[in-house]
Amino acid sequence: MATWIFGYGSLIWRPGFAFDDKRVGFIRDYRRVFFQGSTDHRGTPAFPGRTVTLEPCPGEICWGVAYKLKEEDKKIALEDLEVRExxxxxxxxxxxxxxxxxxxxxxxxxxxxxxxxNKELNPNYLGPAPLEEIARQIVKAEGPSGPNRDYLFHLEDALLKFGCEDPHVRDLANAVRRLI
Structure with a gap:
């Protein structure tokens, strides 16, 4: 049976694994939000960055990319994803x-x-905050994978390339641009 992975953050522009097929599309009843703390890629334990997660939201859609893993590379791809994610x-x-x-x-x-x-299962969950507060955190955060703002701008650009303007990503990117 084929294994498909849905990317809605950095997997959109940098999957990092071999794949047989790639499709642009969406999942229903979720929206993309910058509520997840990143202490290993776009921030540090002392100053977490913010990356995207999903928030259940009936009637909404979240655009992204689905990748069909190459069968011969599936084991390695999934092991790498377990570390990355x-x-x-x-x-x-x-x-x-x-x-x-x-x-x-x-x-x-x-x-x-x-x-x-769930903070017991996910201690890095930061949750909602005012847009300007999230923007200030993104401007200041940087981790081993680079500045948090680069993550945001790459995501915005990748979404626009396939014709999707995500209001949360757009508004947050504009708020960050006002601060830099």
């Missing part, structure tokens, strides 16, 4: 759509890394 405490298996008007998913059971709001 280690601050995400859950995996969800969701339906992935490519057509806004279809009720039938293009792919069922796409694996999605999810950072839950």
């Amino acid at each position: 280690k601050q995400y405490d859950m995996k969800l298996y969701l339906d992935f759509f490519t057509d806004l008007y279809s009720l039938t998913p293009a792919i069922s059971d796409v694996m999605v890394y999810y950072a839950s709001p």
Whole structure:
């Protein structure tokens, strides 16, 4: 059985694994939010950056990219993803759509890394905050993978390249630009 991974953050522009197929599309009833702390990539334990997770939100959609793992590379890809996405405490298996008007998913059971709001399971969850506060944190944060603002700007650019303007990402990127 094929393994598909849904990327809605850095996996969009930098999957980091071999894949057989790639499709732009979305999952339903979730929205992308900068509520997850990053102490290993875009921040430090002393000053976490912010990365995206999903928030359940009936009626919303979250655009991203689904990747079909190469069967011969699946074991290595999943091991690498477990390290890369280690601050995400859950995996969800969701339906992935490519057509806004279809009720039938293009792919069922796409694996999605999810950072839950449960602080016992996910100590790096930062949660919601005013937009300007999130922007200030992103401007100041930097980790081994680079400045937190680069993550935000790469995400904004990647989404725009396939015709998606995410209001949360857009508003946050504009707030960060005002501060730098």
